[in-house]
Amino acid sequence: MNYLEVEDLRVSYHTPEGEVPAVRGVGFGLAAGSKLGLAGESGCGKSTVALALLRLLPRSAGIRGRILLDGEDVLTMRWGRLRAVRWAGASIVFQGAMHSLNAVRRVGHQIAEPIRLHGSVPRDRVPQRVGELLDQVGLPGWRARSYPHELSGGQRQRVMIAMALACEPRLVIADEPTTALDVMIQAQILRLLDRLVGEHDISMLMISHDLSVLSGSCDRLAVMYAGRVVEEGPAHAVVTDARHPYAAALGSAFPTVGDPASRRAPHGLPGDPPDPADLPSGCAFRPRCAVVEDRCAAIDPVLWPVDSDSAGSAGRSAACVRVLDSAAPEDTGAPDGAETATTRVADPDTTLPTQESGAQY
Numbered sequence: 601m602n603y604l605e606v607e608d609l610r611v612s613y614h615t616p617e618g619e620v621p622a623v624r625g626v627g628f629g630l631a632a633g634s635k636l637g638l639a640g641e642s643g644c645g646k647s648t649v650a651l652a653l654l655r656l657l658p659r660s661a662g663i664r665g666r667i668l669l670d671g672e673d674v675l676t677m678r679w680g681r682l683r684a685v686r687w688a689g690a691s692i693v694f695q696g697a698m699h700s701l702n703a704v705r706r707v708g709h710q711i712a713e714p715i716r717l718h719g720s721v722p723r724d725r726v727p728q729r730v731g732e733l734l735d736q737v738g739l740p741g742w743r744a745r746s747y748p749h750e751l752s753g754g755q756r757q758r759v760m761i762a763m764a765l766a767c768e769p770r771l772v773i774a775d776e777p778t779t780a781l782d783v784m785i786q787a788q789i790l791r792l793l794d795r796l797v798g799e800h801d802i803s804m805l806m807i808s809h810d811l812s813v814l815s816g817s818c819d820r821l822a823v824m825y826a827g828r829v830v831e832e833g834p835a836h837a838v839v840t841d842a843r844h845p846y847a848a849a850l851g852s853a854f855p856t857v858g859d860p861a862s863r864r865a866p867h868g869l870p871g872d873p874p875d876p877a878d879l880p881s882g883c884a885f886r887p888r889c890a891v892v893e894d895r896c897a898a899i900d901p902v903l904w905p906v907d908s909d910s911a912g913s914a915g916r917s918a919a920c921v922r923v924l925d926s927a928a929p930e931d932t933g934a935p936d937g938a939e940t941a942t943t944r945v946a947d948p949d950t951t952l953p954t955q956e957s958g959a960q961y
């Protein structure tokens with residue numbers, strides 16, 4: 601059983617201007633100890649998914665679907681149980697540590713807070729535990745007495761990671777953990793996260809707009825566009841041989857990812873992501889797609905298994921009518937490789953998988 605299982609997650613923000621359907625039926629699974637990267641341009645719904653996983657969304661958000669953490673649905677948990685699950689079952693490293701840390705409290709106090717809250721070690725051992733955590737993230741123990749403004753951006757992000765690990769969670773959600781950092785520090789923080797989740801056998805959901813960051817750290821990738829996962833599969837296959845035109849364009853925007861021998865020239869993707877409140881009919885990527893066809897205005901494809909004849913396609917799926925065309929009848933079952941991370945696919949009996957575009961709920 602996957603440690604995290606997300607099924608048909610839908611999140612809509614209620615605003616004075618109307619409903620904003622930010623996440624429109626996302627599903628994926630994450631096995632214990634595996635690492636899934638969630639990629640996509642700004643505004644595609646990545647952070648909304650991350651916040652929904654621990655019910656940290658603002659009151660203006662309506663949520664539907666199922667989020668099973670070790671078999672328990674986060675969306676129907678009582679508050680007491682939810683408090684126990686936050687930090688200990690799953691924790692989040694947010695983007696921009698300066699905004700996430702309390703500016704007027706010493707970082708040692710902030711790391712100690714979840715430990716005290718959960719009673720994970722006896723009270724008199726909390727300072728020692730804080731010291732151990734600082735050591736794990738490469739900071740000297742005396743830094744416990746520092747205020748956030750006395751630390752560099754990279755050091756603050758290390759503090760955030762120490763906090764995230766404080767209650768020994770089984771899942772860490774890292775939302776753009778290196779976005780605000782320079783390239784050298786980014787690499788250090790990514791290596792640190794990689795090492796720590798490996799050493800502690802923690803599952804990780806890493807979120808980034810940068811495929812090169814994700815492909816270096818994750819076993820599998822899920823690419824989001826306009827509130828949906830449009831492609832999911834083993835990281836190397838998605839980066840080097842994407843089947844959804846958006847995933848391919850995102851991959852080609854980063855020349856350092858994939859096979860160094862076959863680097864492609866980066867080129868920008870024309871146009872902007874659609875306004876979630878005003879999606880085009882059919883496939884939401886249609887207005888920007890280089891291989892768009894007439895039928896794409898009428899069909900809103902769901903994830904479908906990628907042709908299993910091609911190398912590296914095990915457990916891959918993409919939401920494009922061209923994938924459905926190339927699928928042989930025997931390929932239309934659920935993808936293989938479900939032991940690491942999988943994305944829900946359409947009912948195999950459906951001849952042409954479609955969804956109501958921009959559905960409200």
Ligand SMILES: Nc1ncnc2c1ncn2[C@@H]1O[C@H](COP(=O)(O)OP(=O)(O)OP(=O)(O)O)[C@@H](O)[C@H]1O
Pocket residue numbers: 613614615620622640641642643644645646647648649658660809876
């Ligand atoms: N509190 C909110 N109220 C209304 N709309 C929101 C709210 N938060 C996010 N949105 C909208 O939901 C959509 C998804 O936003 P989200 O922040 O999840 O995307 P993202 O992919 O994480 O982007 P970024 O990488 O820039 O953080 C966007 O259109 C955004 O404007």
